[in-house]
Amino acid sequence: MSKLFRTRRSVLYVPASNPKALAKVASLDADAIIFDLEDAVAPEVKDDAREALRVYFKSNPDSRAERIIRINHLASEWGSEDLLAARACKPNAILLPKVENLQDVTGVAEVLEETDASENVRLWAMIETTRGIINADEIAELGLRSAARLDCFVVGTNDIAKETGTVLQKGRQFFTPWLMQILLCAKAGQLDIIDGVYNDFKDLSGFASECAEAVKMGFDGKTLIHPSQIEPANEAFTPDDKSVADARSIVEAFSLSDNAGKGAISLNGRMVERMHLEVAQKLLARTKAIGQN
Numbered sequence: 393m394s395k396l397f398r399t400r401r402s403v404l405y406v407p408a409s410n411p412k413a414l415a416k417v418a419s420l421d422a423d424a425i426i427f428d429l430e431d432a433v434a435p436e437v438k439d440d441a442r443e444a445l446r447v448y449f450k451s452n453p454d455s456r457a458e459r460i461i462r463i464n465h466l467a468s469e470w471g472s473e474d475l476l477a478a479r480a481c482k483p484n485a486i487l488l489p490k491v492e493n494l495q496d497v498t499g500v501a502e503v504l505e506e507t508d509a510s511e512n513v514r515l516w517a518m519i520e521t522t523r524g525i526i527n528a529d530e531i532a533e534l535g536l537r538s539a540a541r542l543d544c545f546v547v548g549t550n551d552i553a554k555e556t557g558t559v560l561q562k563g564r565q566f567f568t569p570w571l572m573q574i575l576l577c578a579k580a581g582q583l584d585i586i587d588g589v590y591n592d593f594k595d596l597s598g599f600a601s602e603c604a605e606a607v608k609m610g611f612d613g614k615t616l617i618h619p620s621q622i623e624p625a626n627e628a629f630t631p632d633d634k635s636v637a638d639a640r641s642i643v644e645a646f647s648l649s650d651n652a653g654k655g656a657i658s659l660n661g662r663m664v665e666r667m668h669l670e671v672a673q674k675l676l677a678r679t680k681a682i683g684q685n
Contacts, residue, residue, distance in 0.1 A: 398458055399423050399681045400544070400613040401629035402622045403586050407432035408441035408461075414448050417457075422622045423613065424458040429474050430489050438470050442477040449481040460516060462487035466500060475500065479509050485543060490551070491517040492524045497534050501541050515541040519574050520548025522555055528574050532581030545578040546615060547571065549588030560591075562598060564605075575610050587611040593618035603628035631679050639672035639679075 404422040406413045408429050417425055427448075433441045445461065461483045463474035478486045488500060497517055504513060519528055534540035549567060553560040560567065571587075578585035587606040590599045603614055603625055614625050631639075645651060645659050646669050656665045 398584075399629075399678065400458070400584055400586060401682070402616055402625040403460075403546070403613055404616045404619065404622060405432065405462075405589070408445045409433045409437045411444065414444065416619070418452065418455070420457070420619055420622060421626065422457055422616070422619075423626070424460060424484075425455075426460045426462050426487055426615070427483070428462045429470070429478075430462050430464050435470075438464075438474075442473065445477060445481055449483070458485070459483045460485040460487050462489060462518075465489055466496075466503075475503060479504060479507060479513065482510065482513060484512070485514040485516050487516040487518060487546060489518045489548075490521055490524065491519060491531060492521055493527055494530060494534065497531065497540055497542055501539060504541065505539070511541070513541070514543040516544040516546055517542060518546045518548045518551075520551035520555075522552075525552070525570055525574060528577040529580065532577040532583055535578075535581030535583040542581075542583065544584040544586060545574060546586045547574055547588040550591070552588075562602075564602070568609075571609065579610070584612040585610075587614045589615045589617050590621070591617070593621055596620065596624055600624045600628060630682055631675050635675060636679055639675045642669055642672040643676065 400423050402422040403424040403426060404420065405426045405428050406417060408414070408427045409432070427445055429438065429441055429445070461478040461481060463478050463486060464470040465488070466472065466475060475486070486500065488496060491497060497515060500515060517531060519525060519531075524531070528545075532545065534542040549560055549564075552558070552567070552570065558566050564571065575585050587602075590602050592598060599621055606614055607628055613629055614621075616622060616625060641659065642664055645657055645664070646654075646666075651657050656663055658664075
């Protein structure tokens with residue numbers, strides 16, 4: 393199955409146990425919503441949260457935003473019921489927490505296959521442990537296998553900080569090597585990759601700076617913990633006018649008959665190669681998708 397091109401600039405976590413938050417989802421301009429059954433839901437209300445999601449999806453069969461359900465790990469006491477509930481809701485994807493090896497993904501993919509779940513239900517993987525970072529390359533290779541359903545990595549920076557004892561400070565100085573390692577693996581597996589959350593949702597300036605940094609690093613979007621972060625995330629991950637204009641110029645130049653078959657051309661005083669054409673085409677496809685949202 394070929395993967396659909398989706399914009400994932402802003403990916404908002406919404407606790408499945410919070411009825412007020414669920415009621416506001418339709419009015420939000422986030423590209424994607426993660427309905428959370430894991431960390432944001434206390435053990436004593438997990439049954440209620442699953443039922444709330446069933447009711448919500450039944451009452452709201454359509455959505456402009458991509459919809460993802462984060463379940464508890466399949467090995468946990470809640471994992472199996474979470475997976476069955478998520479499958480019944482028919483979201484765009486199911487987000488798997490604390491993925492550390494191939495089996496964490498393929499095991500869920502096999503359950504979905506055995507229960508005749510639609511191929512349209514994809515899998516996302518959270519990379520948020522030391523073992524997950526170490527094994528990110530082999531996990532990301534599943535993105536090249538259609539049967540694995542894997543479409544996206546989500547970085548869990550808070551859990552990485554907790555497990556390593558590393559301070560998650562502004563600029564993320566000590567996290568950058570790990571973030572780039574995970575990102576490199578994701579790109580090799582042809583996966584999208586979503587950056588971790590920014591915890592101080594009232595600090596929109598700091599959030600915008602971290603978004604700008606994530607764009608330069610190569611992330612496709614950012615996970616969010618508050619609706620106030622949606623607009624600055626969308627703005628940061630939307631290509632600017634100059635980039636779009638430059639991309640159009642490259643595509644138009646290579647489309648000229650004089651440049652047919654050429655591996656490199658001169659454009660506005662610089663040498664432009666076919667690889668730059670591919671980058672330009674991807675940027676224009678992303679811009680088009682954003683305009684269609």
